[in-house]
Amino acid sequence: MTAIKIPAKILHGAYIARITLFADKFYIRSAQEFVLYYARFFGFDERDLTKLELATEEAVLSTIENSFEEGDSGSFDVKVGYRPGAFVISIEDQGLPADAERLEKQENSALGMLLMRNLTDEFNIVNLGRDGKRIELVKYIHDTSIAELLSSEEMADNPDTPAVAGDRPTMRLIRPEDAPMLARLAYRVYGYTYASVFYYPDKLRELIENGLINSVVSINNEGEIVGNLSLFFEHQGAKVADSGAAMIDPRYRGHSLFKESKKFLQRYAEQNGMYGIYSEAVTIHPFTQQGNMSLGAKETGIMLAYASENLTFKKINNDKKSEQRQAVALFYLKTNKEPRRKVFLNEKFFPLLQMLIQHNELDRELILVSDNESPLAEREQASVTTVVKPDLNIAVIMILQHGADVIPLVAQQLRELCLKKIETIYLEIPVDEAYAAVVAREMNKRGFMLSGIIPELRNGDILKMQYLNNVYVNPDKIVMASPLHKEILGVIMQDYQ
């Protein structure tokens, strides 16, 4: 990766730089020069720079033509920013509302939209409610890939079962300099079918340094990393984390490294005042779920159609692919007592969620909002953000704050994600005010099914729902290890059509 000379404090801020321009075509070139100036810091080659230049022109032109009436003296902001592994260009305006679906049908904007979609790695039009809208263009940064680090022996697909190692690995927390070796382990365990960040040591290192990933790694006698289990934090210092990226070198299977890693992270969470650890267990076999439960983790839900059917597990299932998009079983391992909170639930989901909350021994006051009640939102303006995960072809719509406009905002995001052919769309609803129950009820009518409850995710619990965009699910192919998970699956599938 080209050395980035942007100071770290600026690089990791909300954005690197911003300019405000009048809504006039005369300023398109200024916007392009501004974007290109910063894009060059990230080592893009000339071909990618030209694509960014063109995508910027199309985004600015679309903003000028569609957000302002002829003769309006409006303005818009161009922001450039960085998030791990990606350069982000945002064009924001407070002009007329517009959405991708409408723009794609309009003769004057359809071609520009087509170009923006194809010139970038991610393209989003985000409606910000009264704050206007944002066109977001994302280009992934080419950095060191695992493919450049692997020896030819490692790159070769060797089907032979490796010899079982006799030594006993030791465990410790990960260090940033471990990133390249961890990337090699990812390949040995998953081939190229796993979540992409583990194939990019530079990205991984950055996430570790920023406190967004912490891991316990197992080291063998030769000093190699042969096992990993990570904690993923939403922000630095978060009280809860998602555990994942369980990787055990095939030579060290049967050494209880996964279980010991879980215990290690459990102790780490207890000692560091974390409320708990989430985990998602695959459902093509029961072993990971059983492992979670044996450590005290409790069921909190199921995410249907989470991972591509191509996600294989080298050396576990003889590279056998699942026959449908894979579901994951959700667990929560409580590590410290959380604050007492009020939780507002809609009538339909109340019985199951009440059971899950009690099962997880969460200190909660449960409030039922019946179907004939229609409480209002406490604020006028909602805050909603959407994250697309291209490697899994899923998206998560996160309601960060309820507001009177939240339902149309989510509905619009859903439409746009469906147009992009995102297969599974999850919705995260904070349940700390009565209006949450109205949102859950309405979204259920629009095709979102229940997924589960995520305790303490964002200073309170999150109700998770899921929308399948023409994805086939056969519940008989989902292996659930516990009776409670079987019951949850049964309830969820009642809404499946």
Place this chain on the structure above:
Amino acid sequence: METTISKSANYTVIAVAGRIDTVTAVEFERSVSQAFEDENNALIIDCSGLEYISSSGLRVFLMIQKKMMAKKGQLHICSLRPNIKEIFDISGFSGIFKLFGDLDSATKF
């Protein structure tokens, strides 16, 4: 953006160089309009000097195509640089226009 128009007995060649973006597309359209004034029903746009094109420029190409079809003429486009060819491919324009690798082959109507 610069255009050079040369005419022979059988066809007209418009050589375009530089950038056709939102601002210069208007100028490009104006220059090209001159080519329709002659009697030739065969038009070649030589893109060997074209460095950049946006949707505004692509629309002008589409307009030229429509005008040529209206007068029952033919349009050939040649010598696209790889980055420009990629834009034609992405936008589906490669399937709409008759594209040629060089000027010589484009002159065969």
